[in-house]
Amino acid sequence: MKTVLILGAAGQISSYLVSELLKETDFKLKLFARNATKRINVTDPSRETVIDGDFNDTxxxxxxxxxxxxxxxxxxxxxxxxxxxxSAMDDNGVKQFIGATVLGIEDEVKGAFGNWNTSMIESSITRRKKTAAVIKDSDLDYTILRLAWLFNDDKNTAYEITDSGQPFGGTEVSRQAVAKLITAILKDETGKYARQSLGVNEPNTNFDKPSFY
Structure with a gap:
């Protein structure tokens, strides 16, 4: 039985991910967050372990x-x-890493949307280029998810992915869709997602900016 550590487990994507994993897998879940016991509602104590912690607390x-x-x-x-x-993963022999980040860290967002995206989150892109480089330089079996602009919609779980070197595919994607993709990656046993950086967006959303802006 697989055990998954979710770092930032009180976040919105993480909340949808926990629900999806409990429904679609038999995985054990470790839910790590600041003030986690106050912020996380456990629904299956036999599978969920809550850990209060800070990423900088080695x-x-x-x-x-x-x-x-x-x-x-x-x-x-x-x-x-x-x-x-x-470092903690290396010390414990943990190989699979999935990380959520922003679109634009590979200069892959083109056209009017690319210009808008850069104007909105340029400093965030600069910071996250550095964190992505750390992951790519590691020996982890990583999957980096470059996410389009996020919204919530339980009825909208469609997503498509683009590889490194391809133009980004759209402007937006639901957090519920991202949770479904992460679940699919965690369930995969072929290794096809390993050492990959994937753009993630909802199909047919090639707009100049997200529809909710």
């Missing part, structure tokens, strides 16, 4: 990695934290 992070098969990081924002996570 001791707690290392303990959380014990017996883990895969790690999902809900936000690849902070460079020191990402370095500590990689």
């Amino acid at each position: 001791q707690t992070l290392t303990i959380a990695m014990k017996g883990v098969d895969a790690v999902y990081l809900n936000e690849m924002r902070d460079l020191p934290s990402v370095k500590k996570i990689v």
Whole structure:
């Protein structure tokens, strides 16, 4: 039985991911977040373990990695934290890493939408290029998810992916769709997602900016 450590488990994507994994798999889940016991509602205590912690707390992070098969990081924002996570994974022999980040870190967003996206999150793109480089330079079996602009819609779980070197495919995607993709990656046993950086968007959303802006 696979055990997945979800870092940033109180985040919105993580919340949808936990629900999806409980429904679609028999995986054990470790839910790691600041003030986790106050922020996370456990629905299956036999499969969910809540861990209060900070990504920069090396001791707690290392303990959380014990017996883990895969790690999902809900936000690849902070460079020191990402370095500590990689180190803790290495120390515990954990290989599979999935990390959510922003679109634009590979200069892959073109045209009017690319210009709009850069104007909105240029500083975020610059920071996350650095965290993505740490992951790519590691020996982890990573999957980096470059996410389109996010919204919530339980009835909209459609997504498409683009590879590195391809133009980004659309402007938006639901968090529920992202959770379904992460679940598919965690369930996959072929290794086809390993060492991949994937753009993630809803099909047929090739707009100049997201529809909700």
